[in-house]
Amino acid sequence: MSSTNVFGAPISWVALFAAILGGTSLIPLVFYGEGGGYLSLNIFLTPLVGMVLGPYAGAVAALVGAIIAIFFSPASVPGHIFQMWWLVIPALVGGWMVSGRVRYALALAPFAILSYNIIPFYIPGPPVYGTPPQPFFAMSGWFLYIGILMWFTPLSFKYVPKWLRLGDSKRVFIAYLLAVWMCEPMGELLSGYPGFSVVFNLPPTLVATIAAFGVPWQRALAYPAAAIVASAIIIGMRKAGLRKIPRSILS
Amino acid sequence: MAFFEYVAKPTAVHRLNPVTKLAVTGAIVVSATLLRDFFSLSLILAITLGWWYWSKIPVARFKYLLSLSIATITVIVIGNAFLFVPPRGKIAIEIYSGWWFNPLAMSPQQGLAIYLDGIVFGLATGIKIMAMVCALPVLVTTTPIPSLMTAMSRFRIPYKFNFILGSALRFAPLFYSNFATITDAQKLRGHDMDKMKLLEKVMKGYVPIVTPLVLLLLRSSDDMQIAIESRAFGAPVKRTYVEELRMSRLDYLVAGFSLGLVLVTIYGVVTQGSLVPVGLIPYWAKPA
Numbered sequence: 437m438s439s440t441n442v443f444g445a446p447i448s449w450v451a452l453f454a455a456i457l458g459g460t461s462l463i464p465l466v467f468y469g470e471g472g473g474y475l476s477l478n479i480f481l482t483p484l485v486g487m488v489l490g491p492y493a494g495a496v497a498a499l500v501g502a503i504i505a506i507f508f509s510p511a512s513v514p515g516h517i518f519q520m521w522w523l524v525i526p527a528l529v530g531g532w533m534v535s536g537r538v539r540y541a542l543a544l545a546p547f548a549i550l551s552y553n554i555i556p557f558y559i560p561g562p563p564v565y566g567t568p569p570q571p572f573f574a575m576s577g578w579f580l581y582i583g584i585l586m587w588f589t590p591l592s593f594k595y596v597p598k599w600l601r602l603g604d605s606k607r608v609f610i611a612y613l614l615a616v617w618m619c620e621p622m623g624e625l626l627s628g629y630p631g632f633s634v635v636f637n638l639p640p641t642l643v644a645t646i647a648a649f650g651v652p653w654q655r656a657l658a659y660p661a662a663a664i665v666a667s668a669i670i671i672g673m674r675k676a677g678l679r680k681i682p683r684s685i686l687s
Numbered sequence: 688m689a690f691f692e693y694v695a696k697p698t699a700v701h702r703l704n705p706v707t708k709l710a711v712t713g714a715i716v717v718s719a720t721l722l723r724d725f726f727s728l729s730l731i732l733a734i735t736l737g738w739w740y741w742s743k744i745p746v747a748r749f750k751y752l753l754s755l756s757i758a759t760i761t762v763i764v765i766g767n768a769f770l771f772v773p774p775r776g777k778i779a780i781e782i783y784s785g786w787w788f789n790p791l792a793m794s795p796q797q798g799l800a801i802y803l804d805g806i807v808f809g810l811a812t813g814i815k816i817m818a819m820v821c822a823l824p825v826l827v828t829t830t831p832i833p834s835l836m837t838a839m840s841r842f843r844i845p846y847k848f849n850f851i852l853g854s855a856l857r858f859a860p861l862f863y864s865n866f867a868t869i870t871d872a873q874k875l876r877g878h879d880m881d882k883m884k885l886l887e888k889v890m891k892g893y894v895p896i897v898t899p900l901v902l903l904l905l906r907s908s909d910d911m912q913i914a915i916e917s918r919a920f921g922a923p924v925k926r927t928y929v930e931e932l933r934m935s936r937l938d939y940l941v942a943g944f945s946l947g948l949v950l951v952t953i954y955g956v957v958t959q960g961s962l963v964p965v966g967l968i969p970y971w972a973k974p975a
Contacts, residue, residue, distance in 0.1 A: 439921025442847060448908035451851045455858030500852050507823030661889045665897050672898040678905055
C-alpha cells in the first residue's frame with residue numbers, strides 16, 4: 437500500500453470527500469419540525485463516500501467531515517461529539533455493502549436497534565430520565581427498523597450493489613434510495629438518537645413521538661432528494677474516467 | 688465565500704501559539720456541549736465573543752454563516768416554545784382553552800399554550816449553537832493551516848489524519864467558490880436555481896451543479912495527489928516542521944484559563960448542573 441493512500445484510497449480524495457461532507461452540512465434538506473436543528477445533505481451523502489472510497493477510508497473521510505460540520509454548521513449535528521458517529525457509521529456500512537462484506541453490517545444491525553431502545557433511558561437510565569412508555573417506545577422506530585431489516589434481504593448483498601454499478605440512471609437512483617434507507621438508520625439508531633437525547637436531556641415520550649411521526653415524512657423527503665444528487669454523481673464519476681478504487685462502486 | 692481562510696492581521700490572537708488557540712476552541716466546545724442552562728451558556732457565549740473581538744475578525748465575513756445560524760435558532764425557539772414538555776409547567780401565553788389530542792402525551796389535553804420553559808430552553812440551545820459557531824472561525828482565520836497541522840501533531844494525532852483535516856479545511860472554501868462559479872455558468876445557460884420552486888430545485892436544480900462540481904474537485908485533488916507524491920509524502924523518515932512552535936507567557940496564561948474553564952464547568956455540571964451558581968439563577972432559568 438502506498439503511503440499516500442488511506443486504506444487503499446488516495447489521501448487527497450479522502451480529504452476532498454471530507455470537505456464535501458463538511459461543506460454540504462450547510463445545505464439544509466429538512467428542518468426538524470420539533471426544533472433543535474435540521475437534516476443536512478451531508479447525512480445522506482455519507483453512504484456514497486463509503487461506496488466510493490471503501491468502508492474504512494470512507495469512515496475516516498466521514499469523521500473529518502463530521503468534525504468540520506460541527507463547527508461549520510452545528511445545527512446539522514445538534515448532538516455534537518456524541519452524534520458525529522451518525523455520519524461515520526453510514527459510510528462504513530455503505531462501504532461494506534458494495535465491497536461484499538455485508539456480514540459485518542448484519543452483525544452491527546441488532547446493536548443499532550438495541551442502542552436506540554436502551555440508551556440513555558435504561559442505561560444509564562433513571563433518575564435523570566423517566567421510563568419510556570412501552571410498547572410505544574419500542575415500536576416508535578418503525579421506519580428506521582424497516583431500513584435495518586432490509587439488510588437481511590437479498591437487496592443488501594445482491595441487488596443494490598449490482599444496480600449501483602450499472603449505467604442506467606433509474607436503477608442507480610433506486611439502488612441509492614434503498615442504500616441510504618439501509619445505511620442512514622444504522623448511524624441514526626446507534627449514535628443519532630442516543631447522542632441527541634444525552635445532549636438535550638429529552639424525555640423518552642418526546643423522542644418516541646419524533647421517531648414515530650416526525651422521522652418518516654422527513655426521510656420520505658430527504659432520501660429521494662439525496663438519491664437524485666448521489667446517482668448523478670455516481671454516473672458522472674464513472675463517465676469521467678477517474679481512477680478506480682478497488683472494490684468500490686467505480687471498480 | 689472564503690470565510691474559513693486565514694486572514695493576516697497584527698493582533699495578539701494571531702501571534703498566539705496554535706496549540707493555545709486549539710485549547711481555547713476545545714474549551715469552548717466542551718463547555719458548550721456540557722452545559723444546558725441559559726445563564727451558563729450566555730457566559731460561554733460572552734467569552735467566545737470576547738475571543739472573537741480580540742482577534743479583530745470582521746463579522747461581515749461570516750454573514751452567511753451567522754444568518755443561517757440565526758434562522759435555525761429562530762426555528763428552534765419557536766418549535767420549543769410550543770412543543771417542549773415543561774417539567775415545572777410554567778405557562779407564558781395561553782392560546783387555546785379547548786380539548787385537543789396531544790401526540791407528545793398520546794392523550795387528549797385541555798388548552799394549548801406557549802411555555803416559558805420552552806422559550807428559555809430554545810434560547811439556551813440557540814446560545815449553545817452560537818457559541819460553537821463563533822469558536823472555530825477565530826481558530827482557522829487567525830492560524831495558517833500548516834501551523835495548525837504542526838500544533839495538532841503536538842497532541843500526537845497521526846500526521847495523515849492532520850493532513851486530511853488540514854487539506855479538507857483548505858478544500859472547503861474551494862468547494863464554495865467552485866459552487867458559485869458553476870451556478871453562475873449554469874445561469875448563463877438558462878439554468879437559474881433562484882427562480883425554481885423548492886421541489887423543482889431538489890428534483891432538477893442541484894444535479895447540473897453538483898455533478899460538475901464534484902468532478903472538478905476530484906480533478907483538483909488528483910493534481911494534489913501527484914504533488915504530494917512527488918514531494919515524497921509519507922517517506923519513512925523523522926518528520927520535521929518549517930515552523931517551530933514556542934509557548935510565550937501569554938500562551939500559558941490563555942491555555943491555563945481554557946483548562947480552568949473546562950475544569951470549573953465539569954465541577955459545576957457535576958455538583959449543581961450549571962456553571963453559574965444556582966443561587967444566582969432566577970427561578971424561570973434554573974437547569975431542568
